[in-house]
Amino acid sequence: MRAPIGSFDNPRPAPDCLDQLVPPVADAVRNWTGDVPADQLIYVDTDPAIADTADFVAHHGEELLRQSANCVLVAGKRAGESTIAACVVLSHTRADVNGVVRKHLGARKASFASREAATGQTGMEYGGITPVGLPADWPVLVDSAVVDTPWVLIGSGRRRGKLIVPGKAFAVLPGAVVLEGLGV
Template identity: 45%
Template sequence: MPCDPDLADTAAFCQAYGVAPEDSANTILVVGKGEPPAYAACVVLATTKLDVNKAVRKRLGVRKASFASAEETKALTGMLIGGVTAFGLPEGLAIWVDSRVLGRERVVLGGGSRSLKLSVDPAMLMALPDVEIVDDLAV
């Protein structure tokens, strides 16, 4: 679905396009601090908060983890924050989907650019390479 790039951020998008936040999901790139850095893409509902300090850090096996910067996200995925999608990510990049995402009938997530969103059956995420469904990835 087309989207005004100025309204691509989740809250603005949901309000402008009448999408319930609980039916919107964000794909967030995270990085584990270390040499080399470890990356993963996390898909969580917009009504939840990615648990970077516990769930992500533990899964990455690092002492410190954070959200990847806009620059890291663009360099690794080719996508801008606000448009990142779980579909078409680089091979070998872990994709972790919070189990609550699968409980929705449909979810709207980034379409690869700030001017596009995808409305999909969340079960489609299960077909992605390197995907894992994670309980309590978000709080």
């Protein structure tokens, strides 16, 4: 099998690599439904030392920058209540936390979730968080540019490994809301 983007050794359908995924991501892949078949989610093994976007594209090629997405967790607060949402934006942009995200959540204040909250509530490693397998009651805010990208490279839930996913699959994740202008 050849990866649809990038040049990776041994890309494989994610359902064949469940043992390489953290439990919530493996469960999401195992129970995948929707228009995009689960075997179109591709797992590629990568070096955890270069998991951060800048290091990753420096090693694997700058062309991946426009085909990669980041998933960041944001805590929106209003009247003492906090809501955590995932934001999925292309890697060459950043999530508009204080504009689009804050307004969508109806929050007075929005900020990045703490490392402890991000890892503790997701079961994923910091620096590898993915929207695949997040708690079903969390909003997953997806920039429309991600959905419009044919293939998107994103974390696998661990710093080692990435998923390559058809962009349109992000629109049907549990809790997904596609927003224009989320990535600025």
